[in-house]
Amino acid sequence: MKSNKTTIHDISKALNIDSSTVSRALNNSPRVSEKTRKKIRQKALELGYQRNSLASNLRTNKTHTIGVIVPRISRNFFATVIAGIEETAYEAGYNVVICQSLESLERETKFMDTLLSNRVDGVLISISMETTSYEHLLAFKQHGGPIVFYDRPCHIENCTSVSIDDFQASYNATKHLIEQGCKHIAHFSGPQEIELYKNRKKGFITALEDHNLLYKEAYCFESGLSSNDGIEIAKKIVKLKQIDGIYSANDTAAISAMQYLKSKGIQIPNDIAVVGFNNDPISAVIEPGLTTVNQPDFEMGNIAATELIKQIQNKTANSEKDSIILSSELIVRNSSNK
Amino acid sequence: MKSNKTTIHDISKALNIDSSTVSRALNNSPRVSEKTRKKIRQKALELGYQRNSLASNLRTNKTHTIGVIVPRISRNFFATVIAGIEETAYEAGYNVVICQSLESLERETKFMDTLLSNRVDGVLISISMETTSYEHLLAFKQHGGPIVFYDRPCHIENCTSVSIDDFQASYNATKHLIEQGCKHIAHFSGPQEIELYKNRKKGFITALEDHNLLYKEAYCFESGLSSNDGIEIAKKIVKLKQIDGIYSANDTAAISAMQYLKSKGIQIPNDIAVVGFNNDPISAVIEPGLTTVNQPDFEMGNIAATELIKQIQNKTANSEKDSIILSSELIVRNSSNK
DNA sequence: ACAAAAAATACAATCGATTGTATTTTAAAT
């Protein structure tokens, strides 16, 4: 069953011009005279010709498409990074295929496979919370193309990571709580296999130590940092009865915890001060406003995409830089303003 | 420059078996004996073979990919719809390509073009606020495949729209404000070329009329319903000094308006009651909680994708149904609880 | 053991575009 779409051969036949010339004309090759180029363009329009990218990509071995793997598209931070990626890609003439890992390694692996099959030119990825082995990434790197990590750095040979300095941001956030007078600070952390969460935790611990506060493992709660996780941890914190500060590695968990604490009559920031991470839009709306770390999300997308495209076009596919560090800032609101 | 990737021909040569047999083996065709199938599978694994989907898709004229055009990915409602689409597509073995129109007709048109070039099997689209002409959609419908509209219905021949009953939802929301005692209700509306906003406005007006309230054109504010638009309109409303209720066609504008009004010392809901649309997560966190219309967002994605895939596979590409209407509900919170 | 049927595999065309090389046409130079 033949597809009804117009091909260069249809144009070729209609004008009695070889299809190679038609192809060149449509690609503005200087090898075609202005006169025939016009004729071909005209006929193409007339027949409603639309290039078949599959054929073109097969032949040229390029798709001008980049794959993006994101843990969850509905997180504002990621949605904004994607918007940044998209902007840069669009301007550079690249298409973007977005895949949600939903924090599942299995899905992530399948998507890397599909992206490889579809011969995307490169991949931008923020690894899932389950990702502790890297074969699927290495496989792509070997047979596919460059990979650039964003937000969650990952040290694979010849791959660049674009992120903020999580250690430092975390250190500053914790220091801020200490300066507000908090003595017993809890930390909401993510899976320790993920470097980002390890770094945030390290920053937290180091800040405590530098200010002569004791770090207690019992005050560090590791979870997936979902809304539900925030509530569950908040429950435990209420029972502990000693916590006077919370530093959460993301806003999602911080916000649900805040809501739970408020519902239990706990005063924020007076009883417990709270600091989050990501500057989610909700953090500015909740009362009291949530102090949080603002990351250059949109810009992170721009930069990661720019770096990837550079690597794609250099064809060396080897990154000079292991990591690109963007600056972040602590936005102080009332949730920590004792 | 040859790509270094393994092809069926490499496997074919390595085993001295024809490539057609290799292809069939890898596709589990019954025409290949179990013995050689195993041998081929084994060798494929050994050589790190990865099917080239470009070639396959070119030959079969199917991509198992659906295009999704979304106004803005960072709006929670859309992000959730996409998650729903993605879930269904993933289960059915379809890939999803997501494109952000950013409410621009130009971008939307370019994307439809690209999707057509890339031969996606079908498209799910929520048209941009600028989309008042449909040539780009008709072109895809003619040469491409089925189109299913979600959220923002669009009546093109043989296309299905999946949405809620905006008129009714709007009617109920307005009725609710009236029942709370509001007499001078303002409406934040979107571009009237978009059926969705027209319907929401109609529902608003009809509810007023049914309750013997005068509809004033001056109380209806048309905009892009962005955060900024909400603030600008709120400013005007403060100047009017008569408004005692706001019904906004989305939460984004309602929320920023609420914040502006609060900053001006206006009491919500006592001075002005507010109702929004979409049940954005922020609406549950802002104080007072924003009364809003909850749409089955995730489910809408599921259903739209299911319908599209059905049409793709039926190959008739003709929809039986012009529209699929999902039910919505008004979530009453304190912003309208006088 | 042999013909017929069934199973397994090989051959070859094809999807639609790109591109190196060959050929023809046009223009420039003598």
Added chain:
DNA sequence: ATTTAAAATACAATCGATTGTATTTTTTGT
């Protein structure tokens, strides 16, 4: 007018997989 160079176009192979048809091999029945 004729040679030469340059410009324009045609030819043909190719990208990697799929698939209808042909051929070979194996199995079955008698």
